[in-house]
Amino acid sequence: MNRVIFHVDMNAFFASVEQKSNPLLRGKPILVVADARRRSVVMTSSYEARAFGVATGMNLYEARQFCPEALVVEGDSAKYMAATAKIMEVLETVTDRFEMTSCDEAYLDVTGSLKCFGTDARGLAERVKARIRGVTGLPCSVGVAPNKLLAKLGSDMHKPDGLTVIDSENVEDVMARTPAQDLCGIGRKLKVRLQELGIRTCKELGDADIGKLCHYFGFWAYHLKRMGQGRDDSPVRRPGEEADERSMGHSTTFPEDTSDMDVLRSYLLFLSEKVASRMRKRGLEGRSVSLVIRYKDFTTFSHERRGRAFTDDGFEIYQAALRILRSVELEQPVRLLGVTVSSLVPARWEEFLFEAMGRKKKVNRAADGINRKFGRSTVKPAGQILAERHGLLEPPIPPALAALRVYR
Numbered sequence: 001m002n003r004v005i006f007h008v009d010m011n012a013f014f015a016s017v018e019q020k021s022n023p024l025l026r027g028k029p030i031l032v033v034a035d036a037r038r039r040s041v042v043m044t045s046s047y048e049a050r051a052f053g054v055a056t057g058m059n060l061y062e063a064r065q066f067c068p069e070a071l072v073v074e075g076d077s078a079k080y081m082a083a084t085a086k087i088m089e090v091l092e093t094v095t096d097r098f099e100m101t102s103c104d105e106a107y108l109d110v111t112g113s114l115k116c117f118g119t120d121a122r123g124l125a126e127r128v129k130a131r132i133r134g135v136t137g138l139p140c141s142v143g144v145a146p147n148k149l150l151a152k153l154g155s156d157m158h159k160p161d162g163l164t165v166i167d168s169e170n171v172e173d174v175m176a177r178t179p180a181q182d183l184c185g186i187g188r189k190l191k192v193r194l195q196e197l198g199i200r201t202c203k204e205l206g207d208a209d210i211g212k213l214c215h216y217f218g219f220w221a222y223h224l225k226r227m228g229q230g231r232d233d234s235p236v237r238r239p240g241e242e243a244d245e246r247s248m249g250h251s252t253t254f255p256e257d258t259s260d261m262d263v264l265r266s267y268l269l270f271l272s273e274k275v276a277s278r279m280r281k282r283g284l285e286g287r288s289v290s291l292v293i294r295y296k297d298f299t300t301f302s303h304e305r306r307g308r309a310f311t312d313d314g315f316e317i318y319q320a321a322l323r324i325l326r327s328v329e330l331e332q333p334v335r336l337l338g339v340t341v342s343s344l345v346p347a348r349w350e351e352f353l354f355e356a357m358g359r360k361k362k363v364n365r366a367a368d369g370i371n372r373k374f375g376r377s378t379v380k381p382a383g384q385i386l387a388e389r390h391g392l393l394e395p396p397i398p399p400a401l402a403a404l405r406v407y408r
């Protein structure tokens with residue numbers, strides 16, 4: 001059955017909220033930052049500022065080079081949360097199948113709603129836009145399509161205040177003229193690789209020889225080709241259903257079995273950090289930590305412990321895993337250890353970049369950035385070194401990345 005999916009994307013969300021709440025800011029270039037006193041980063045700028053070349057992610061100094069007259073506003077998470085809550089109330093009246101992917105973006109599956117509203121997809125999208133505008137005073141862009149991938153592409157096409165319908169009538173046209181890097185999930189590095197293969201548009205990606213793609217991207221090639229064809233089966237998840245990954249874990253088999261608690265602890269730290277950095281990458285936090293222990297004779301034992309709070313911090317995960325390890329009387333030398341975090345939820349975005357972001361989060365964020373730039377384990381806890389001396393094998397990495405690594 002053909003689905004009808006909306007992607008609703010608020011335009012310059014934080015800046016629009018500020019302009020809405022303070023008439024003096026309307027029609028002016030403004031920069032929303034976490035803290036105006038420091039060299040902080042532009043979180044959002046108004047369209048008036050963007051016209052000067054200001055972009056999200058620039059620091060205040062850079063942004064002012066482009067637009068010296070820009071007004072600087074310190075972000076106010078409470079205000080944005082209130083606006084998000086109002087938007088969600090509107091979306092709830094349209095369908096029970098909507099998925100907030102951040103504070104200012106949502107997917108809606110309105111396949112079953114069209115009949116109730118007695119309108120076609122475009123008509124309903126216009127109503128959604130008008131209601132959001134009516135309740136919050138804020139503009140948004142909506143993409144209408146048979147799946148999430150194309151709906152997202154559509155909402156990006158006309159900003160601000162746009163409405164784009166992609167359907168069987170125009171999808172081929174759209175894919176032929178849209179650059180492949182506009183597809184959600186294709187980043188800068190991938191774009192370069194695709195260009196090296198002579199692939200520029202979505203259509204060229206969809207038509208590409210699968211053998212050639214496999215050579216460069218491993219099994220990821222199939223996913224890429226499907227994206228280029230505009231295909232996507234992923235469901236819009238109801239609130240509470242969003243646990244795409246219910247758990248995330250890493251395990252490692254030791255080069256030689258060991259009962260040495262110091263070595264085991266060091267491995268545990270390594271595994272916990274790996275899981276944590278992957279969770280942060282996916283924007284997830286979890287509360288339950290389980291430890292898998294496999295003995296020399298392959299008997300395997302697993303125990304779970306539910307933490308007090310959700311976390312994406314490696315050391316906190318390690319502490320929980322260590323408590324489990326300490327509660328176990330090791331019967332034999334250990335062959336494998338695994339750490340898994342479950343009860344995953346999207347990280348609490350209201351803390352995003354604001355004063356509520358604790359020191360620990362800032363340190364993790366900085367370490368992630370360094371490791372991304374200079375390679376895995378450039379920065380790591382000192383406690384991991386013992387595991388490395390013990391002969392820690394090549395750290396496990398997600399298969400998709402492994403494929404890219406092999407074929408680079």
Ligand SMILES: [Mg+2]
Pocket residue numbers: 009010011012013104105
């Ligand atoms: Mg947005």
